[in-house]
Each structure stands twice: as structure tokens, then as C-alpha cells.
Amino acid sequence: MSLVAKRYAQALFDTAVDKNIVDGMFDEFSTVIDLFKSDSDFMRLLLTPSMNISEKKEILGRVFGAEFNQYLRNFLNILIDxxxxxxxxxxxxxxxxxxxxxxxxVEATVLTVVPLDEAQRMTLEEKLAKRFSKKVILNNQIDESIIGGAVVYVGDQIIDGSIRNQLNQMKTNMNNSRLQ
Incomplete structure (x- = not known):
């Protein structure tokens, strides 16, 4: 993480705390990032050196208009400036x-073979919240190589309930029993 990113993030965070809008700022900033990640052409457009600053700000204003809080809009404009x-x-x-x-x-990533439905997602979030004593933001990623079950990553911890892991454990146990 660059020092520039850390400094700007700290400034935005301090503003959000000072104005008591941390939740809203987090949600809106996540929405902005999701848009840029899903539409790389939009990001490239705003990074185009030949486009002047006022044009870039006008585009941002049209896309993120009044529905976004003024502090986030101002922040995006400062990044352009x-x-x-x-x-x-x-x-x-x-x-x-x-x-x-x-x-x-805390953010958690769960790998599954098929996407979790809403009930499964909520149940897993609740169980993880109890285990870690924190609100859990769950990201579901698909990974067919786990064969079935799930692998959950929370910080530096891994909870591996995948069928792939169970098969590997059985294989290891069988190999160890042959050696004895």
C-alpha cells in the first residue's frame, strides 16, 4: 500500500469520523469502487491525460451526483485536482x-462450488460473527477445485471444510498407516 493511498484514506476516514458518517461513507465509497472495477473504461477515461480537470469533474458530478454525500464528491474532486x-x-x-x-x-471470504443462497449466507455470517465477536462482511467466491463444502478465510485464519481437504487428510492418514 502506497504512502499516498494511506494519507488520503486517513484524511477521508478522519472526515467521516468527524462528521459521524462512517457507515454512509463506507457504503458509498464501496459503490464507487465497484463501479470502477466493473467498468475499467470509466476509470481509463478519468485517467486520460488529454482530458482537462473540469471535464473529469463534470463527468464525476453527472455519475455520482446528489445521491452521494458532499464529502465523498469533494474527495473525488480533490483526487482529480x-x-x-x-x-x-x-x-x-x-x-x-x-x-x-x-x-x-471483519471481512471474510468463503470459497464454495456453487454460490451461497441468502439463507446460507446469513447463517454463515451469524456463526462467524459469534466466533470472532465482530460483524462479518462475507464475500462468496466460486472455486470448483474444492469439490464441495467450503473454505473460509478470516484475516490470517483458515477454516477448511472442503471435501478436497477431507480427501487429502484421508490420503495422508492412509499413507501414514502404511508406514507403521
Whole structure:
């Protein structure tokens, strides 16, 4: 993570805390990042050196208009002014790292063969919240190589309930019993 990203993220976080809008800022910034990640052409457009600053700001204003809070809109404009828009994704990652401990939240990734339905997702979030004593933000990723079950990553911890892992454990046990 670059020092530039950390500094801008800290400034945005401090503003959000000062104005008591951490939740809203987090949600809106996540929405902005999702848009840029899903539409790389939009990001490239705003990074185009030949486009002047006022044109870039006008585009941002049209896309993120009045439904976004003024502090986030101002922040995005400052990134344009200071030629720091290329750091947007890194800034959001740094911002997320500041918000999670502040809000007693943790991000978890669960790998499954098929997408979790809403009931499964909610049940898993509740179980993880109890285990870690934090609100859990769950990302579901598909990985057919696990064969079945699930693998959950929370911080530096791994909970591997995959069929692939169970088969590997049986194989290891069988190999160890042959050696004895």
C-alpha cells in the first residue's frame, strides 16, 4: 500500500469520523469502487491525460451526483485536482482497513462450488460473527477445485471444510498407516 493511498484514506476516514458518517461513507465509497472495477473504461477515461480537470469533474458530478454525500464528491474532486485518481482503489483498500477495526467488523471470504443462497449466507455470517465477536462482511467466491463444502478465510485464519481437504487428510492418514 502506497504512502499516498494511506494519507488520503486517513484524511477521508478522519472526515467521516468527524462528521459521524462512517457507515454512509463506507457504503458509498464501496459503490464507487465497484463501479470502477466493473467498468475499467470509466476509470481509463478519468485517467486520460488529454482530458482537462473540469471535464473529469463534470463527468464525476453527472455519475455520482446528489445521491452521494458532499464529502465523498469533494474527495473525488480533490483526487482529480491533485492528479491522484490513479490511487483510488488503493485508497479505498486503506480506508477499509481503517473502518473495519473502528466499526468492529471483519471481512471474510468463503470459497464454495456453487454460490451461497441468502439463507446460507446469513447463517454463515451469524456463526462467524459469534466466533470472532465482530460483524462479518462475507464475500462468496466460486472455486470448483474444492469439490464441495467450503473454505473460509478470516484475516490470517483458515477454516477448511472442503471435501478436497477431507480427501487429502484421508490420503495422508492412509499413507501414514502404511508406514507403521
Amino acid at each position: 491533485k492528479n491522484r485518481f490513479e490511487y483510488l482503489v488503493e485508497i479505498e483498500e486503506s480506508f477499509r482497513q481503517l473502518v473495519f477495526p473502528y466499526k468492529n467488523m
